[in-house]
Amino acid sequence: MCGSFQRPLWTSxxxxxxxxxxxxxxxxxxxxxxxxxxxxLGSPVLQAHQLRKVYRTGEVDVVALADVSLDxxxxxxxxxLGASGSGKSTLLNILGGLDVPTSGTLQFRDHxxxxxxxxxxxxxxxxxVGFVFQFYNLIPSLTVRENVALVTDIAHDPMDVDEAVxxxxxxxxxxxxxxxxSGGEQQRVxxxxxxxxxxxxxxxxxxxxxxxxxxxxxxxxxIERVNREIGTTTIVITHNAAIAGMADRVLQLGDGxxxxxxxxxAKVSPAELAW
Ligand SMILES: Nc1ncnc2c1ncn2[C@@H]1O[C@H](COP(=O)(O)OP(=O)(O)OP(=O)(O)O)[C@@H](O)[C@H]1O
Ligand SMILES: [Mg+2]
Numbered sequence: 001m002c003g004s005f006q007r008p009l010w011t012s013x014x015x016x017x018x019x020x021x022x023x024x025x026x027x028x029x030x031x032x033x034x035x036x037x038x039x040x041l042g043s044p045v046l047q048a049h050q051l052r053k054v055y056r057t058g059e060v061d062v063v064a065l066a067d068v069s070l071d072x073x074x075x076x077x078x079x080x081l082g083a084s085g086s087g088k089s090t091l092l093n094i095l096g097g098l099d100v101p102t103s104g105t106l107q108f109r110d111h112x113x114x115x116x117x118x119x120x121x122x123x124x125x126x127x128x129v130g131f132v133f134q135f136y137n138l139i140p141s142l143t144v145r146e147n148v149a150l151v152t153d154i155a156h157d158p159m160d161v162d163e164a165v166x167x168x169x170x171x172x173x174x175x176x177x178x179x180x181x182s183g184g185e186q187q188r189v190x191x192x193x194x195x196x197x198x199x200x201x202x203x204x205x206x207x208x209x210x211x212x213x214x215x216x217x218x219x220x221x222x223i224e225r226v227n228r229e230i231g232t233t234t235i236v237i238t239h240n241a242a243i244a245g246m247a248d249r250v251l252q253l254g255d256g257x258x259x260x261x262x263x264x265x266a267k268v269s270p271a272e273l274a275w
Pocket of ligand 1: 087090
């Protein structure tokens with residue numbers, strides 16, 4: 001585990017200690033680096049218990065998540081399905097530390113995330129989570145290489161930038177700007193940017209939502225490769241049920257609840273998916 005992210009940064013049952021922004025600032029980059037410990041494949045990386053999220057807008061309460069319990073094993077590839085408004089993004093955002101549950105518990109390895117505080121969640125996101133969204137959010141004035149390199153300044157053990165760019169198949173385009181790339185290529189840059197810091201979790205919210213079938217497949221191939229070759233635990237939200245064939249496990253949300261869970265005995269490669 002990285003030096004700036006040892007137990008004292010967290011509200012954890014064992015440590016009983018809440019981090020502060022000051023702790024974080026003083027530890028970042030100054031403590032000696034300790035190599036990250038990769039958990040055994042299959043050990044629980046996320047444990048959620050009765051997660052509930054209620055959005056209060058004026059007089060109206062919207063229950064976005066209702067008592068979702070879920071364990072995610074290290075190295076697992078999960079596809080999350082569900083109708084619009086069923087709570088998929090809410091769940092992913094909570095698992096990734098972008099949002100907090102109204103109640104329930106959430107643990108990343110042995111660290112409690114619920115009630116962890118903004119500074120600890122920022123550290124969690126920065127060091128352990130890579131996000132990919134439907135829209136790529138690349139910086140237009142930076143090249144592919146520069147967009148990917150941007151996050152390596154604050155990462156503890158980043159991959160070589162050119163290695164990450166090559167991994168998504170864009171080595172020949174490394175000096176190009178986003179406007180010179182297709183949508184699928186831009187999404188692959190976003191994936192390289194997400195994985196260059198070697199996150200434990202790759203969380204993708206409709207990564208192929210804006211892409212045609214062929215381009216979507218290429219993007220899924222890259223996500224699948226990251227999961228298989230680096231062992232990054234991966235969760236992909238999609239409206240396309242065909243993508244479910246790629247997963248180890250398929251979860252379906254309905255009205256904020258987990259309504260279906262299925263394990264795939266044989267996984268299908270993106271190239272073989274019947275779209
Ligand atoms: N910030 C917010 N304030 C109020 N309600 C919200 C907020 N964010 C989400 N919701 C509500 O919570 C519910 C779940 O939303 P969420 O975005 O998680 O759905 P989703 O499954 O990702 O849908 P989609 O497939 O359309 O992206 C919806 O009813 C939504 O309107
Ligand atoms: Mg959504």
